[in-house]
Amino acid sequence: MGQQRAGDDGVARAAQQVLAQQGGTVERPVGGGSDGTVGVAWVRSGPRGDAPPVLVLPGGPGLASLLPYVPLRADAARRGLDVLMVEHRGVGLSRRDTEGRDLPVAAVTVAAVVEDLAAVLDAAGVDQAVVYGASYGSYLAQAFGARHPERVAAMVLDSPVHAPVDDLATARAHRRRLLWDGEDPALAPVAAAVRALADDVPPAELGHVVQVVHEFAGPEVLHRLLLARRAGRLRAVWDRVATLGSGETEGSGQPYVMEPDLVAGIMYGEVGSGLPPDGLPLDPQLTFADAAARHVARHGVPVVADPFDLPAAVPWFTWPTAVVSGDRDLRTPRPVAEHVAAVDPDAVLVPLAGTGHSALDTHRRAALHVAHAAAVGAVHRLPALADRLAALPRRGPSRHVGTAITAVVRATTRRP
Template identity: 50%
Template sequence: MDTETRLAERLRRMPGVRTVPRPVLPGRGTEFDLAYVRDGRPGGTPLLAVPGGPGMASVLPYRSVRRSAARLGFDAVMAEHRGVGLSRRDRGGADLPPAALTLAAAADDLAAVLDDCGIGRAVVWGASYGGVLAQVFAGRHPGRVAGLVLDSTSGSTRADHAEVREYVRGLLWRGEAPEAAGAAERLRDLVEQGAVPADECQDVVPVVYEFGGPAMVERLLEAVARGRTGTWRRVRRLAGKEAGERSPCVLEFDLVSEIWRRELHDLEPDGRPLDPAAAFAQVTAGREPDFAGLPVDAEAVQRGLSVPVAVLSGAYDLRAVPPGAEAMAGRIPDAALVRFPRSGHGFLDRFPFAGLVAAGAVAAGRHKRLPGLAERLEAGRRVTSATAMRGYLAASLAMDGVPFPR
């Protein structure tokens, strides 16, 4: 038995891990066992948490989040996305085929998991890609949604992705925001001088911005201008791992990249610096361009929501950018836009307590109070993956001779 199989078997024996049979393809006889995990007490507030990706597993990476949810009175459920981790293979041991990997099927899997749990309606917390899947779920199964936490997400249309590209360039290339004008000017100069390759900018600069804002980007570029490129090279290596490497039962993008390619992203790279489309174009290169788009009209779903919704947006988020979050919240009849002034992308991964507070407020119908709590929540957060990454970058910059406060 290989290491990956042993890990999967160990995870299947974890308390709360169950499976529900699901069709590989609609109307066909072949099935696979969709895994899910449930933590908390029955009778608590049902919470269905949907991680990002596509490609993030649920059972292994979010144990501490589920334990925190249980302590706060939630009945927390997370499904292992089809094509990922414990839900990767059919009963014959073969990887699920590309045709099985669709947003509609993944949304229907969530409904099947709630059925297996005996849960009629749940607050759905979707982060990043998980927020797109949550909207598809709400469009296909509106009666199962008691409320939504849309965390660092969008409608994932071509217009959304074009908006992200223009926002990133306006901020970090053209310097349209006063606080980032100096960093943008220095970046343009370094590219023009050949000190950094233009095609590496997207792999490095937005990552540093998300964890430290414009001040940390300025320190990074100051180091590069002095010839100290250690931090630049370290961040680029980390970005390459995130985009391309498979980590069993944690991050498995290889199969579910079909969803990204066919339903989520058809914006082509334009060859200019700071292009978010470039990284995913490399991952899906060589495949037929049979783009179909979302199985629901995301904007129509947003306008038709009749439940409380909290839209969480980090000011440093360069993947689901603040103007997009504002527009989305404006379309939702009963939404609260919750802006976090010093946060980046993805609260489920980087600051889950904020998401749990938002889910509790949504469940209680008190979501309109959340905007007034955002700065206090940020000020009180302790060590998270975000603060750890910020510390790593600060330490790296110190080695490059440009200390940055942690």
């Protein structure tokens, strides 16, 4: 699999061990001006039964699949789910070509990843799969369905990305309606607290903290933190939250876990993160603006969103689809999910209360129940079960973020 990066020997060995125990590699053409090949790594765990396997595509696009999702695959196997995951090209064990060289950024595209997925299904002997995509993975899932509809038995779109330009406009309007304009009476005090900080906190920092705390801890905790910050308290907590997720856009990230550098062409040139800020409050693009500018300056890649024209493709999907949406999600908010469920002819909306972005990462048990329903042909029963799914105990690493923020803020502030 090529040379290891300095300092990552132990993590590399752990990733290789997972690969040796659960999967293999498929040689694929590098492309992007290179004549080489890349060994795309994949793993499969769980029983092989009559139901189709679940091809799980996490977010990112720099997020690895092999190491970060070992607990998820173990949990899925205990529940009788046959789960297949693919290490995204340019990331982790699929980062380098067979000569040990990093893939060129030009070779890491959505189209190439879609064909990698089809090649892995071939190698695993899978004719059809349930395709579960979360966040950016939902864009891959839809693109895969558009290119290889005969390979899809059912689909789960968790916190869906659908049409990057339109999604961004929807996300901006949703954030501002709730947390700037205060149109929802229940959130009007929170919006007033956000506005009160606008002159004291850099716009990108304010928007990021609002998003993180709202999604992981909820509006009541967000309100307390905003008031505390305004009063000059909990600065250390605020500053820590402001740095969360910085590894998703900067440098080479964390090897075998999050590696944003080689996937920058997808992130900033295909799925919308490079679209410019609009100069108004709570703009999600402020998080990506500096990294996008550096990427375009270095690689000269124009920002051209939505290479697959999913709005034209999705109305032709013929399989049952569950569209999962957390009510706290500010990145791919409920109006985006509602639109996807409306234009997909055989889709149902599965709303999860008290949940933020990507149930796959923030509410693993609910995500696995949805995946199981899709595998056994019970997608259409899910809306009636949504409240019970949301109430299941939370699992997954992301829940610890919300637990920690909530504990500290509630212990040191009073309810507004």
